[in-house]
Amino acid sequence: MKTALITGANKSIGFETARQLVQQGYFVYLGSRDIKKGQQAVSQLQAEGLHQVEPIEMDVDDMESIKAAREVLGQKTQVLDVLINNAGIPGNxxxxxxETDSSVFKQVFETNFFGVIEVTQAFMDLLRQSPEPRIVNVTSGLGSLTLHSDPSWKYYEVKPACYVSSKAALNAYTIVLAHDLRDTSFKINAVDPGYTATDFNNHSGPGTVADAAARVVKAAVLGPDGPTGQFFSDDNAPETGISPW
Incomplete structure (x- = not known):
């Protein structure tokens, strides 16, 4: 049975991603900063008859918490097939x-960028034990520098500086990580789940959580011939599914 770890998975897109992966036969470790909320999320899935799931306490802003989560997971499995870096914050x-103070930039980058790097590196040894390891970095269409430079883009006027910068940085990390591991069986991609109605945006998005999670899952279960180092976005590129960087 393949295994997956999802950060920030106790609600919204992360939670739905966990549900869909369990439905596809994966055993999912549901990462949650608050273990009680993680346990509640697991209980909800188990009530639906989805039992291949366990909560893992992990705060991606805290290196000691990440190390502790790695130790716990290492006691449960020697192989991690999928890592989904889903945890993220919009910032104030x-x-x-x-005008925005640099402290806000640092706060957002700590979760959306540095947290991803630290989690990825902490679990890399378990991922290397998988014959087909997959890493999915959940990004945003707002991370596209090309589109932000195009006045005709539908979201051209939407430029929250901290969030945009952090997701553009995450996209860059995805590219260099995929290049680092290009001669291995890793598939590493960034996925824009689309403008989705969640707590993250006060439920202002038109998309559904189910559709958003399906986009993430698609990248998580790529076969050996699947692409790596790509930026998937049905929202930004409905015809090809590949967004410009």
Missing amino acids: FPQTAS
Whole structure:
């Protein structure tokens, strides 16, 4: 049975991603900063008859918490097939490039960028034991520098400085990580789940959590001939599914 670890998975897109992966036969370790909320999420899935899931306490902003989670997971499995870096924060609003204090940038980057790096490196040894390891970095269409430079883009005026910068950095990390591991069986991609109605945006998005999670899952279960080092976005590129960087 393949295994997956999802950060920030006790609600919204992460939770639905866990549900869909369990339904596809994966054993999912549901990462949650608050273990009680993680346990509640697991209980909900188990009530639906989905039992291949366990909570893992992990705060991606805290290296000691990440190390502790790695130790716990290592006691449960020697192989991790899928890592989904889903945890993320928008930061306080408004966010302008000229006036927002650097402390807000640092806070957002700590979760959306540095947290991803630290989690990925902490679990890399378990991923290397998988014959077909997959890493999915959940990004945003707002991380596209190309589109942010195009006045005709539908989200051109939406530029929360801290969030945009953090996701653009995450996209860059995805590219260099995929290049690092290009001669292995790793598939490493960034996925924009789309503008989805979640707590993250006060349920303002038009998309459903189910559709958003399906996009993430698609990248998580790529076969050996699947792409790596790509930026998937049905929202930004409905015809090809590949967003410009």
